[in-house]
Amino acid sequence: MSSTVTIRQPALSEHDTSARLTSILDIDGTSSDMWYEVPKAYAHWFSTDRADGFVVGFVLQAMRLRKDIVTLAPMSSKLWHSLTQFFIPMMAKAFPHLHVIRIAPASLIEETTLATGVAGGFSGGIDSFAAILDHLVDEQSPTYRISHFLFHNVGSHGETNYQEARTLFHQRYDTLKEYPELVGIPFVPVDSNIHEIVPTEFVKTYITLNASVPLVLQNHFRRYFYASSYKNEDCGVNNTDIVGRFDPFAFHMLSTETLDCISTGGQLSRVEKTRLVADYGMSHRFLNVCVDPSAEGRNCSTCVKCCRTLLTLDVFGLAERYSQVFDLARFRQVRQRYIEDAVLQAANGGFEYEILELAREIGTEPWADHLRRRQARTETLQKITGRVAALCSRTARIIKKLARSASAALGSITRMLKIG
Numbered sequence: 001m002s003s004t005v006t007i008r009q010p011a012l013s014e015h016d017t018s019a020r021l022t023s024i025l026d027i028d029g030t031s032s033d034m035w036y037e038v039p040k041a042y043a044h045w046f047s048t049d050r051a052d053g054f055v056v057g058f059v060l061q062a063m064r065l066r067k068d069i070v071t072l073a074p075m076s077s078k079l080w081h082s083l084t085q086f087f088i089p090m091m092a093k094a095f096p097h098l099h100v101i102r103i104a105p106a107s108l109i110e111e112t113t114l115a116t117g118v119a120g121g122f123s124g125g126i127d128s129f130a131a132i133l134d135h136l137v138d139e140q141s142p143t144y145r146i147s148h149f150l151f152h153n154v155g156s157h158g159e160t161n162y163q164e165a166r167t168l169f170h171q172r173y174d175t176l177k178e179y180p181e182l183v184g185i186p187f188v189p190v191d192s193n194i195h196e197i198v199p200t201e202f203v204k205t206y207i208t209l210n211a212s213v214p215l216v217l218q219n220h221f222r223r224y225f226y227a228s229s230y231k232n233e234d235c236g237v238n239n240t241d242i243v244g245r246f247d248p249f250a251f252h253m254l255s256t257e258t259l260d261c262i263s264t265g266g267q268l269s270r271v272e273k274t275r276l277v278a279d280y281g282m283s284h285r286f287l288n289v290c291v292d293p294s295a296e297g298r299n300c301s302t303c304v305k306c307c308r309t310l311l312t313l314d315v316f317g318l319a320e321r322y323s324q325v326f327d328l329a330r331f332r333q334v335r336q337r338y339i340e341d342a343v344l345q346a347a348n349g350g351f352e353y354e355i356l357e358l359a360r361e362i363g364t365e366p367w368a369d370h371l372r373r374r375q376a377r378t379e380t381l382q383k384i385t386g387r388v389a390a391l392c393s394r395t396a397r398i399i400k401k402l403a404r405s406a407s408a409a410l411g412s413i414t415r416m417l418k419i420g
Contacts, residue, residue, distance in 0.1 A: 007069060019043030020037045021036050034054055036212075046217060056254055059101075061197075063099055072106050079256045115218060119146065126273050130277055150188055172288070206244070235248050308355065339367055343359070
């Protein structure tokens, strides 16, 4: 079994309605086509002169397999240095199942393309709409204002039955596409099999899988905004198995001389983003957060992400604004169970804990009162514990002082007896 995988020179092919960029992956004696596909009108966006997107899309899988990467196409010098010197060592230290590997490109290039586009992923979720508010609706700089939305199929729509996942990808795209039309932003679907070659858990690889999409489109994009999930205070490289907690400091490592990869949204918590998005009228018609495939691209109103979003809105008193996209009656049927099983048991640093803190601060229901009483008891216990600790410390100091005095007195008596 070889200790390397080889990524060959990308090649572009055009079909009746689509364009596909393909690179052959040679792994353990088998050759497989890795590809990205867009509508034919966007064929000129693909970068055929470099392997950047394919390397980034496969790097975490290669690290898991402990296989070095050899490319028969050039790579961005900036990207290669960031991957080998910073990203790979950092991820290997953070995740035990990942290993340090080497990347050997055919050559390194520092040339930029003439790209001018600014892309943002659009999934219809809270993070996505928060990024739109920051970098489209309220953006003051033309060179940072989102010009295109991308919608990826790189694993988020399913990890086992890829045909069903691709069907869901198209269903979700159809559900979302009206919003980009209304705001006048092209909405481009990007299909791929990069996550299918070596099956992987999307939640452990999505930072690189998502970044790989704009990296294969460097002929058109110079910036890509990636909507981060976690607030900066909850991110770090230690004591986590969640790759999303690396976004604020890892995503920019996937930039090139042409493409600036930017993580956005970490300046706010999920609760704060939800409150912000709730004042954006368009979100009332197009918010889409569901993870249940059976909902066929709509909000099921009962999965964990639907419940998380609706309960946050409920605590703010704003859930009714979203009656067009959620079945609020269905949510009411599972609401209490979600509170008891997820929110009241939440650990610090998670999304449900943010809801717990919000309810404790402004909630008016009995469970919010319970949280406040629980916090009051905890604070009282902490005060008592602190006072007991302080008393013990003072007592220890007194005993130590008395012991020194007794020792000194005993020494004096001993000396007096010897003299006598």
